[in-house]
Amino acid sequence: MPPSGYSLRAHAIESLTDIKRPDVPLRVVLRNTAAVILPLAVGMATGHPQIGLGVAAGALDTMFSDQPGPYRQRMRQLLLASLAAGLAALVGFLIGGQLLPILLATAACGFFGGMLVVFGADTARVGMTSMILLVITASTPASPSHALGGAALIFAGGMLLTAFSLAAWPLQRYWPERIELARVYAGLAALAREQAHDDAEVPALTEAMTSLQRTLLGRHRAHGRAMEAFGVLLELAERIRLELTAMAELHANPAIHAMFRDDAARVLTAIAEALQQGDPPERADRALQTLRASERALLDGGGNADGLAAHIHALAGQLAAAVRNADWAGSRGELRASAAETRLPNSLRSSSTWATLRANLTPRSVAFRHAVRMAVCLSAALWISRLLQLPHGYWLPMTAAIVLRPDFAATFNFGLLRVLGTVLGLVLTTVLLHVTPDEPWAHLALMAVLCMAFRYLAGAHYGIAVAALTGTVVILLSFEGVNPGLAVSDRVLNTALGCGMALLAYVAWPTWERGRARAALAVMLDAYASYLRALAQPDRGGNRNDTRTAARTARTNAQASIDRMRTEPATPPELLALARALFANGNR
Numbered sequence: 001m002p003p004s005g006y007s008l009r010a011h012a013i014e015s016l017t018d019i020k021r022p023d024v025p026l027r028v029v030l031r032n033t034a035a036v037i038l039p040l041a042v043g044m045a046t047g048h049p050q051i052g053l054g055v056a057a058g059a060l061d062t063m064f065s066d067q068p069g070p071y072r073q074r075m076r077q078l079l080l081a082s083l084a085a086g087l088a089a090l091v092g093f094l095i096g097g098q099l100l101p102i103l104l105a106t107a108a109c110g111f112f113g114g115m116l117v118v119f120g121a122d123t124a125r126v127g128m129t130s131m132i133l134l135v136i137t138a139s140t141p142a143s144p145s146h147a148l149g150g151a152a153l154i155f156a157g158g159m160l161l162t163a164f165s166l167a168a169w170p171l172q173r174y175w176p177e178r179i180e181l182a183r184v185y186a187g188l189a190a191l192a193r194e195q196a197h198d199d200a201e202v203p204a205l206t207e208a209m210t211s212l213q214r215t216l217l218g219r220h221r222a223h224g225r226a227m228e229a230f231g232v233l234l235e236l237a238e239r240i241r242l243e244l245t246a247m248a249e250l251h252a253n254p255a256i257h258a259m260f261r262d263d264a265a266r267v268l269t270a271i272a273e274a275l276q277q278g279d280p281p282e283r284a285d286r287a288l289q290t291l292r293a294s295e296r297a298l299l300d301g302g303g304n305a306d307g308l309a310a311h312i313h314a315l316a317g318q319l320a321a322a323v324r325n326a327d328w329a330g331s332r333g334e335l336r337a338s339a340a341e342t343r344l345p346n347s348l349r350s351s352s353t354w355a356t357l358r359a360n361l362t363p364r365s366v367a368f369r370h371a372v373r374m375a376v377c378l379s380a381a382l383w384i385s386r387l388l389q390l391p392h393g394y395w396l397p398m399t400a401a402i403v404l405r406p407d408f409a410a411t412f413n414f415g416l417l418r419v420l421g422t423v424l425g426l427v428l429t430t431v432l433l434h435v436t437p438d439e440p441w442a443h444l445a446l447m448a449v450l451c452m453a454f455r456y457l458a459g460a461h462y463g464i465a466v467a468a469l470t471g472t473v474v475i476l477l478s479f480e481g482v483n484p485g486l487a488v489s490d491r492v493l494n495t496a497l498g499c500g501m502a503l504l505a506y507v508a509w510p511t512w513e514r515g516r517a518r519a520a521l522a523v524m525l526d527a528y529a530s531y532l533r534a535l536a537q538p539d540r541g542g543n544r545n546d547t548r549t550a551a552r553t554a555r556t557n558a559q560a561s562i563d564r565m566r567t568e569p570a571t572p573p574e575l576l577a578l579a580r581a582l583f584a585n586g587n588r
Contacts (some may be wrong), residue, residue: 011567015413016420031164031456032066035059037448039157040479044440045501049479052149056158056476061085061132064453065125066161070176080126082158088130089154094146096411099386101380102138104517106397107136110378114371117352117406118360127396131374131401135382139394175278177230182276185322189268191244192261205328225473227565232325233275236318240268243315250308260312263291281326288323290509291316311459351450369511370406377404377505381498390497392490403554404505406515411506415499417463422495424463426468426488431485432471440479447475513565514575520554520561520581527554528586 043052067074074327088109097099113127123451133154142150168175205433244264247257270284295316298314360367381400385393403418405411434451436442474487534547561581565571 002141008569011409011412012416014567015416016463019461020459022456023170024405024456024459025139026456027454028066032059032063032161033168033448033451034064035157035161035164036445036451039160040444040447040476044444044479051153051478055160057136057158058082058089058160060157060451060472060476061129061154062158062161064458065122065129066165067122068176071166072504073164074176075166077122078124078125078158078162082155082162083127084126084130085133085158086151086155088133090135090147090151092134093140093142093150094144095141096138097141099383101385106131106138106382107135107375107379108272110375110401111371113401114374115357115360115367117370118356118365128401131378134399134400135378135401137396138382139392176231178275178278181230181233181237182272184231184270185272185275188237188244189239189265189272192265192268193242194248207385215485229325229327235320236322236325237334240315240318240322243311243318247311247315250311253304256308260291260294260315260347263287263294264315264319267323271322273581274326281323284323284326288320291319355456355514366406366511366516369509370404373505373509374401374404377501382503384497384501390490392487392494395491395494396498396501399495400502400505403499404502406511406565408510408569409564411502412567414462415503417461418466419499421463421466422470425467425474426492427472428467428486429474429488433475443475443478447472450475461584512570513561513568514571517558517561517565517575517579520558521579522588524551524583525586526556527551 036056039059040049040052043049043055048219051432062078062085063083065077067077070119091105092102103384109127109131113124113131116126116127119539135151137154186563234363244261247261265283268289271281272289273279274281274284274494276542295312359365377400382394385396390396399418403411403414404415432446433443437448450471454465454472457468458465470488471493474484477487479486527547531551562576562583565576565579
C-alpha cells in the first residue's frame with residue numbers, strides 16, 4: 001500500500017495475496033464435515049435423500065458457530081444458531097410466496113441481525129445464519145405442515161453439529177481452557193527467548209492473554225478444582241510477562257541475562273506442553289531444577305548488578321508456582337486462596353443486552369448504520385431477484401448478507417474474494433465432476449473433501465475457501481436434481497450482483513474509520529494513564545488488574561482502527577501518518 005495514499009489496485013493485490021496460516025484444528029474440520037456428510041449418507045442409504053439434504057443444509061449453515069471456547073459458551077452459541085436457523089427457515093417457508101410480507105421480514109431480519117455485531121463476531125454469526133436461511137427457504141414456499149417439517153430438519157442439522165462439537169465434554173472437560181493456557185505459556189516462552197524487547201511480539205501475546213481471560217473468567221466459564229489452578233496460572237502469566245519485559249529493559253550483564261532467559265524459556269515450554277497434553281508437569285519440574293541451579297550459580301558469580309538479581313529471584317519464584325499449579329492435584333487450599341482474586345476485569349464484562357442495544361440505536365453508532373444498510377440491501381436484493389426472476393435467485397440476497405460488513409475494508413475484501421472464489425469454484429467443480437465417476441457415492445465423497453477444504457481454509461484465504469464451498473453447494477444441489485453446470489453459472493451471476501450491491505450499499509451510507517481513529521487513540525492513551533495511576537497505588541491490586549486489561553484492550557482497538565483506516569479510500573495521508581506516529585510513540 002503506497003504511503004502517500006489509498007490505492008485500489010494495491011488493496012486488491014494485498015487481499016488476493018494475503019494467505020494466513022490455517023488455524024482450524026483437524027478435529028473441528030472432521031466433526032463439522034461429518035455433521036454435513038453423514039445425514040446425506042444415511043438418507044441415501046435408507047432411501048430418504050430429502051431428509052438427509054435438510055439436515056445437511058442445517059449443519060452447513062451453522063458450521064461456523066462451532067468456535068473455540070469453554071464448552072458452555074460453545075453450547076450456547078450453537079443452540080442460538082440452530083434456533084435462529086430453524087425459526088428463519090420456518091418463516092421463509094411460510095411467507096416466501098408473498099412478496100410484501102417476505103420483504104418486510106427480510107428487512108427486519110437484516111436490521112436486527114446487523115445490530116448483533118455489537119455483541120461480537122460469534123453472536124453476529126447467528127444473525128447472518130438467520131438471514132441466509134430466511135432468503136434460501138423463501139425461494140421454496142411450503143404449506144404449514146411441510147414448513148414445520150423442513151424447519152425441523154434444518155434445526156436438527158444444527159443440533160447434530162452441536163452434539164458432535166460437545167461430544168468430548170464428559171471426557172475432556174477442561175480441554176478448551178487448557179489449550180488457551182498452553183497458547184499463552186508458549187507465547188511467554190517465545191518472549192523469554194527474545195533477548196531484547198520486541199514490540200512485534202506484543203500484539204499476538206496480548207490477544208492470547210485477553211482471550212484467556214474471557215475463557216477462564218467469562219460468564220460461561222467452567223467450574224471445579226482445575227479452574228482454580230487455571231486462575232492462578234492466569235495471574236502468574238501476567239506477572240511472568242512483566243518480569244521478562246522488565247529484565248529486557250535493564251540491559252544488564254548480557255551473558256547472565258541470556259542464560260537465565262533460555263532456562264526460563266525451557267520451563268515455560270514444558271509447562272505449555274503439559275497443559276496441552278493434560279499430563280503432570282514432570283518435564284517442567286526438571287527444567288525448573290536446572291533453572292534453580294543456574295540461578296544460584298549466576299548470582300553467586302556476580303549477577304547482582306543493576307537490579308538483575310531481584311528480577312531473577314522474582315521470575316524463578318513465579319515459574320516455580322506455575323509448575324506447581326500446572327499439576328491439577330496441587331494444594332486446594334492454596335488454589336482457593338489465589339482463585340478468590342480471579343474475576344473478569346470490568347473492561348471485558350458484558351453490560352445488559354437491552355442497554356447495549358439501546359445505546360447503539362443512534363445514527364452515530366457503527367452497528368446501527370450497518371444494520372440499516374443490511375436491512376435495505378437484503379430486502380432490495382431479494383426484490384431484484386424476484387423482479388428479474390433469476391434462476392436460484394436466493395444466492396443474490398444471500399451473497400449480499402455474507403459480504404456486507406460494518407467496515408469498508410472487510411466489505412471490499414469479502415466481495416472481491418467471493419467473486420473470484422466463485423469463478424475459481426466454477427472451473428474447479430467442472431474439472432472435478434468431469435474426472436469423478438458419475439455415481440452418487442463418488443459425488444458424496446468429493447463433496448466431503450471440498451467441505452473439509454472449505455472449513456479448513458476459510459480463515460486462511462477466503463477466496464480459496466469459497467472455491468471449495470462452491471463445489472460443495474453445487475454437489476449438494478445435484479442430489480436435489482439440479483444440473484451442476486447450470487447451478488455453477490447461476491451462482492457466478494448472482495454472486496457478482498450480490499457483491500456489487502453490498503459494496504454499493506456501504507458506499508451509499510459509509511462509516512469511515514478516519515472519523516473514529518482519533519477517539520480510539522485518545523481512549524488508548526487515557527487507558528495507559530489510568531494504568532500508570534493504578535501502578536502508583538500498590539494497595540489496590542484489583543484496580544491494577546482492571547486498568548491493565550483496559551489498556552490492553554484499548555491498544556488492540558486502536559491498532560485495528562489504524563489498520564481499517566489504512567485500507568479505506570480518501571484517507572488523508574497526513575492523518576494516517578499522525579495516527580501511526582501516536583500509536584508508535586505511545587507504545588515505545
